[in-house]
Amino acid sequence: RKEVEQDPGPFNVPEGATVAFNCTYSNSASQSFFWYRQDCRKEPKLLMSVYSSGNEDGRFTAQLNRASQYISLLIRDSKLSDSATYLCVVSGEYGNKLVFGAGTILRVKS
């Protein structure tokens, strides 16, 4: 079983749609959680951290459920520029290493 599992997609959605991604992780000792974004043939970049209480950054909302060990990302009012691969990322127990999911592909169409 992979440490971090994501639905690979692709999710094909029209502009303006709301789309949600989920991710599950296996290490209950994980302390920190993130969503990274990776554009085609580019390096990953941090999109947002995920906090236990849930957090929002503009059109993006992240949620963490420690009991069920899953993380979600909600994107509202999708833009063409949101098309990318979204990586769910979880830290190890001591925080120095990150474990990456394989990513979920989002394609936003006009």
Place this chain on the structure above:
Amino acid sequence: NAGVTQTPKFQVLKTGQSMTLQCAQDMNHNSMYWYRQDPGMGLRLIYYSASEGTTDKGEVPNGYNVSRLNKREFSLRLESAAPSQTSVYFCASKTSGGAIEQFFGPGTRLTVL
């Protein structure tokens, strides 16, 4: 402020050849990492260096060696390249003190024939 830089951007090797991938960061970060990314697999940690003078194995270290030359530079060496090492290699760095953002270089696309 260039962030994390990697050279080369592309490389084609024949089986058995050796090469070194270079990585440098100008953010005064203590920790540096080497990952490989393969389709459907996500990024997998090869080696990391928590601070200058230390290196540790990650998830997939076999066939690789690393050198933390100084605080800025962290190189990855393939001594005898194999087709299974065809991948995209990313270097990353972060400051110390817990799990906060890692900054990635642009990657090296390596093909081993």
